[in-house]
Amino acid sequence: MLHRPIKHCRNCGAAVVYRIPDDGDTRKRAVCPGCETIHYENPLNVVGTVPYWGDKVLLCKRNIEPGWGKWTLPAGFMELGESTQQGAARETDEEAGARIEMQGLITVMSVPRAGQVHLYYRARLLSDQFNPGHETIEARLFAQDEIPWDEIAFRTVRETLLRFFSDRETGRDTVHNFDVS
Numbered sequence: 001m002l003h004r005p006i007k008h009c010r011n012c013g014a015a016v017v018y019r020i021p022d023d024g025d026t027r028k029r030a031v032c033p034g035c036e037t038i039h040y041e042n043p044l045n046v047v048g049t050v051p052y053w054g055d056k057v058l059l060c061k062r063n064i065e066p067g068w069g070k071w072t073l074p075a076g077f078m079e080l081g082e083s084t085q086q087g088a089a090r091e092t093d094e095e096a097g098a099r100i101e102m103q104g105l106i107t108v109m110s111v112p113r114a115g116q117v118h119l120y121y122r123a124r125l126l127s128d129q130f131n132p133g134h135e136t137i138e139a140r141l142f143a144q145d146e147i148p149w150d151e152i153a154f155r156t157v158r159e160t161l162l163r164f165f166s167d168r169e170t171g172r173d174t175v176h177n178f179d180v181s
């Protein structure tokens, strides 16, 4: 799941080589032997929401790989030029067609294996009518005891749902910051 290696220089198009640059760096980078551009690769942000309606949460059945046919929370890669909350709202609109009021952060998860950071926000649904996009087969509400735990697409989604419901039980909305291997 790590990013595909860079093959060609973004500046001049020459084939790059992976080596430690001569500037005191300690990691291998894609270095262009032609124009000497160093290409830095850093983790990507995945942003999403836990949309809730009373005691139920909204899950989307995936119409795309990975995890086709499994259930997920609305989430996706942040785009340049948007904030984390804007990205989470956009994904919620694109994948579920859900109208929400954005609330506080619930999880911040580092996923070093994938080179990603995932952030989820609580989001109060303003309607229980959904209009899912092409990436979603079906969008529907689940109470805690209805969640298809064996058919959740990603561990980060499962971990976020567990914290959402445990916060509900304690009546405290907290930010959970942890790593997912």
Ligand SMILES: [Zn+2]
Residues within 6 Å of the ligand: 009, 010, 011, 012, 013, 014, 032, 033, 034, 035, 036, 037
């Ligand atoms: Zn170059």
